[in-house]
Amino acid sequence: MNTNYEVSRGAPRTHSALSADRAEFLARTYSHLFGSIAIFTLIEVMLFRSGVAQRIALSMLGVNWLLVLGGFVVVSWLATRIAAQADSKMAQYGALGGFIVAEALIFCPLLFLAFSYAPGAISSAAVVTLLGFGGLTAVVFVTRKDFSFLRGIVGFGMVIALVAIVAGVLFGFELGTWFSVAMIGLAGAAILFDTSKILLHYPDDRHVSAALQLFASVALMFWYVLRLFMSRR
Secondary structure, X not given: OOOOOOOOOOOOOOHHHOOHHHHHHHHHHHHHHHHHHHHHHHHHHHHHHHOHHHHHXXXXXXXXXXXXXXXXXXHXXXXXXXXXXXOOHHHHHHHHHHHHHHHHHHHHHHHHHHHHHOOOHHHHHHHHHHHHHHHHHHHHHHHOOXXXXXXXXXXXXXXXXXXXXXXXXXXXXXXXXXXHHHHHHHHHHHHHHHHHHHHHXXXXXXXXXXXXXXXXXXXXXXXXXXXXHHHOO
16 A cells, blocks of 8 residues: 555566566466465464453553554555565565554554444455455456556545545544545545556566465555444444
8 A cells, every 4th residue: 555656667568568577477476465464364273262352452452543544554555665665575575464463453442443343244244355355456457557646646535635634533533434435435545556567667576575465455445444344333
């Protein structure tokens, strides 16, 4: 979800310019993305089966919930920036691994509440998120459109979201259903932007950074889709 464009080099690749190396880059990017989702899921299963997730959730629910939302946004921005700027593969993998673990911990209270008070919401949100991600990805790959123009919109939207979260913490108001809807739309724009950047602009040796960026956007969408499902229970 990072809007940093420092990894972009050279002219955008067109459909005819896609090479075997580019195809391998895309394959590695999406294999790392789905591997990250699988690892995230495995960590959550282990945390909940061991009972650790409940303790983490209860301790985090003791603080203002909006601070958790703010932490989610900040961790996403920081990890994607590090991975985009790091030259070594070890640093990129470190950023990806650290981000997966951080997201697993941040998701604990939301998943705990969903398990406790909204049965079925998690699976429904996961299906909707994957369908949304698949549809948006297909739009980019079929049209080959460059969605670089969304960079400013996504960046501005994230700033507004952080301001709203901080204001909620300071003045004690809740960010309700429409905020979740707006954030799902913002996550969709981020996926379009990220996917077109990966398809057309990313260097072929940055598949780890590309996967992290996509994972951050997918996680953002899943977070707010799940919150939306929970608000209906």
